[in-house]
Amino acid sequence: MTSLILRTTARYLMPLLLIFSVFLFLRGHNQPGGGFAAGLVAAAPFALYSIAFGAVKARHVLQVRPRYLIVTGLLASVVSGAIGMSVGKPFLTGIWGYLYLPGSGKLEIGTPILFDLGVYLVVIGVSLSIIFALEEAE
Amino acid sequence: MILAIAVLSGFGLAFLAPFLTRRLGNTAGLILALLPAALTIYFASLLPDAAGNEPATFSFPWAVEMGILFSFRADGLGLLFALLISGVGALIFIYAGGYLKGNSNLGRFYAWLSVFMGAMIGVALADNILVLFVFWELTSISSYMLIGFEHERESARFSALQAFLVTGLGGLAMLAGLLLLGISGGSYELSVLLQKGDALRADALYIPAVALILLGAFTKSAQFPFHFWLPNAMEAPTPVSAYLHSATMVKAGVYLLARLGPALNGTDLWFYTVGGVGAATMLVGGYLALTQTDLKRLLAYSTVSALGMLTMLIGLGSKHALEAAVVLLLAHGLYKGALFLVAGALDHETGTRDVTQLGGLFSKMKLTAIAGGIASLSMAGLPPLFGFISKELTYETALEYGSWLTGVVVLAGLFFVFVAGAVGVAPFWGKPKQTPKSAHEAPFSMWFAPMTLAGLSLLIGIFPVPVSGFLVSPAVSAAIGEATTVKLKLWHGVNTAFILSMSTLLIGAGLFAVRDSIRRGLSKLTWRWGPSFFYERSLDGLNTLARGQTRFLQNGYLRFYLFTVVFAGTGLAGFTLFARDGFHWPEKVLDIRFYEAMLAVLILCGAFFATISRSRLGAVASLGVAGYGVSLIYLLFGAPDLAMTQFLIESLTVILFVLAFYHLPQFTQLSSRRTRLRDIFIALLAGGVMTTLVLSAVGIQLHDSISPYFAQNALPLAHGRNIVNVILVDFRGIDTLGEITVLSIAAVGVYALLKLNPHTGKDKEGEGE
Structure with a gap:
C-alpha cells in the first residue's frame, strides 16, 4: 500500500505506542493495564508498519523473530513459577522483595512481574507471527 | 536413596547413550554395559538383607494427598527379577554392539534399551502400585519403539503398534484394577496390601479388581487369547527379542501375578482363571511352535508356552508350585535368552533364519554352537543343567494335582524338547547346507553373551545351593508371603518325576527326528478365526468408524x-x-x-x-x-x-x-x-x-x-491494587499460563497453515534464512 499518510503515521506512531505499551505494562498491577493489553498495544505499530511498508521491512524493524518472542515469553512465565517452587512453595507462588532506590524510597518487586512480562512477550509474538504470516501469504 | 538412584539410573544412561555412541562407535556397548553390570553387583549386595527379611526400601512423598508415595522395596522376588534384568541387560548391551554394527541409529537403539531397562527395574522394585503402573507403561512404550526400530518396514510398524495396543489396553484395565485394589485395601503400598490378603479376598471389589488386573497381566505376558502379539514382535532386532520378549518384559505379567499372590490367591476364581488360562496358553503356544520354520518365531511360540507354564504354576499357588515357578522364571530367562542370541548370531552370519536352510554349521561356528547346545539341553531338561532342576520341580508339582495336570505338563515338556532341538541342535549338525552368506564364527561380542548365559545354566545346575539360598528362597518367601527356605538339588533319586522327565526327553527326541513330516502334516491345518483375525477386524472397524465420523x-x-x-x-x-x-x-x-x-x-x-x-x-x-x-x-x-x-x-x-x-x-x-x-x-x-x-x-x-x-487479599497477599491483573498474574496464574500456551499453539497452527503450503511443496520462509 502506498499511502503517504499511512506510511508517515505508521512511522511516527511506532515510538509513541511502544512507550505507551511499556507504560500500560508497568502500571498494570495497580491500575488498568497489564501484560495482555500492553502486548496488544505493542503489536499494533508493527502491524500498521507491515501494512504500510510490507512484512519484510516490518520484520527488519522488529529485529527479533516473533516466534522467539513466544518462546522467551513462555519460558519467562514458567521460570517465574519455578522461582516459587525453588524456595519450597507451590508452583507460581508469588515471591516478593524490595528494591531500595536512591532518592525515591523502596520499590516492591516480585515474580508476578516476570510472569506478566512473559504474557506481554507471548501476546506480541503471537499477534505478529500471525499478522506477518498473513501479510506474506500470496 | 541409593536404591532410587539405581532404579532411575537407566533413564540417565538413556540421555548419555546417543553421545557416547557417536563418540565411541561400535565399542560403546562395552562402556554402556558397565552400568547394568554395576547394577547387577549392587542388587546382589542387597540379597542378604532380603533373605533376612529386612529388604532395602526407599520412600519419597509424591502426591501424598492421593496416597501416592514414590517408593521402592527390594525384597526377594523383586531382586530376583531386577538381577535378571540388569544381568541379561549387560550382556545385551555388549551383544547389540556386534549385531547392529554400523547401524546409523545405534545411539537411539541404546537410548531406548536404557529406558526399557530403567522402567523394567522400576516395575520389579516398585512398592507403590501406581508407581509400578507408570513403569509398566514405560516398558510398553519402549517396547513399541524397539519393535519398530526398523521403522522403514511396514511389518515392523504394524507389529510395534499391535504389541503396543494389546499391552496398552491391558495396562489401562490393570490401572483400573489396581485402583480398585487400592480402594478396598485402603493403601497403594504393596507392603501394606500384601498383609491384608484375607480382607481383600472378602471385599466386594475383589472380583472386578482381579478380573481387571488379570487382563493387564495376561496381555503383557502374552497369555491366550492375547498371545498373538508376541510372535509378531519378532520384527524387533534380535537383542530386543532376547531381552524384552523372552527374558524380562513378557515376564512382567507373571511377576505381577506372583507379586500380588499373597493378597489375591487362594480363591477358586484365581485358581481356575489363572491356572486355566496358563495351561491353555502353555498348550497353544507349544502346538503352534511345531509348525514354525523361522528360528525366532519358533522361539517366540515356545516362549508363549513357557509363559503359560509360569502363569499356570502361579495359579496353582501352592508352595511347591511357586517354587517351581520361581526356578522356571530364572532358568527360562537364562536358556531362552541364550537361544535367542544364538538365533541372532546364526541370522547375522548366515543371512537366514529358516531352520530348513540351516545345517552342519558346527565346524564353522564352534563357540556359537556350544552355547546353543548347552542352552537347548537346559531347555530340554537334561541333567546336570539348570533346566533339569526346573523341569523336575514342575513335574513334582503337577503330580500333586493329579494325572490330568501331569499329562498336560508332560505334553508341554515334549514341545520344549522339540523346540530346543530345532533351534540349538539342528542348525549345527547334519549335512552342511547352502546359506545366503558363507558362515563363519560370530565376533566376540556376539558369542560372549550367549556363552555366559549358557554357562550359567550349567553352573547353577551343578552348584544349585548358593542360588537356592540367596536367590530362590527369598523370592519364594515373597511370593507365598511367609519366610521359607528352598533347597534345590540336582539329584532327587529315581522317582516318578525323574521317570517322566526321562521319557519326555526320549519321546521329544523321537518327535524331533520326524520334525519335517510333523511340520508338513500340521501346516495343512490352518485357522482363519484366530485371535489376531479379531484384532485386525476390530482395528479395521475402528479406523473405518474414525474415517466416517x-x-x-x-x-x-x-x-x-x-x-x-x-x-x-x-x-x-x-x-x-x-x-x-x-x-x-x-x-x-x-x-x-x-x-x-x-x-x-x-x-x-x-x-x-x-x-x-x-x-x-x-x-x-x-x-x-x-x-x-x-x-x-x-x-x-x-x-x-x-x-x-x-x-x-x-x-x-x-x-x-x-x-x-x-x-x-x-x-x-x-x-x-x-x-x-x-x-x-x-x-x-x-x-x-x-x-x-x-x-x-x-x-x-x-x-x-x-x-x-480477591478484593480483600489483592493488596496484602499479592501487593497489587488492580484486582483483575492480580487475578491474572497471581491468584489464577496457572490459568493464564495455560492460556498463553494455547495462544502460542494457535500461532504455530496459523503459521503452519500459511507457510507450509502443501500445494507448492516448499517451505516459504519469509525471514531470509
Missing part, C-alpha cells in the same frame, strides 16, 4: 464446524436448562438507564446489519460497531481493564480482516434459501439460549462469591 464432522468447511459446535453446545445447554427446570426470571427488576438501552440498540443494529450486509467491509464494520458497543458496556459497568482489552482486540481484528481480504474471492451468495433458514434458526436458538441462561444465572448463587476474597 471425521468425514462427517470435520468435512473441511469452517461453517459446518461452527454449525456443529454452536448447535450441539446450545442445544445441550438449553435442554439441560429446561429439563432440570433451571429457568428463573431475575427477581429484582432490572434497572436500565436510557443510555444503556441506546447502547444495546446500537449493538443489536450492528449485529443485525452484519448478517444482511452484501459487502464484506460492511459486515466487518458492523461487527466492529457491536464489538465496540460491548466494550463500552464493560466501561459503564466498571471494568476498565476488560473494556481496554476488548477495544484493542476489536482493532486488531480489523487489521487481520484487512490482511485477509487480499486472499478472499469476490463476495457471492452461495448458500441456498434452505441453508440460510437453517442458519437463522440456529443463530436465534443460540442467542435465545444464551439470553435465558444469563438471566437465570443472575438469580442463582451456588457458592459465596469469590470476588470479596
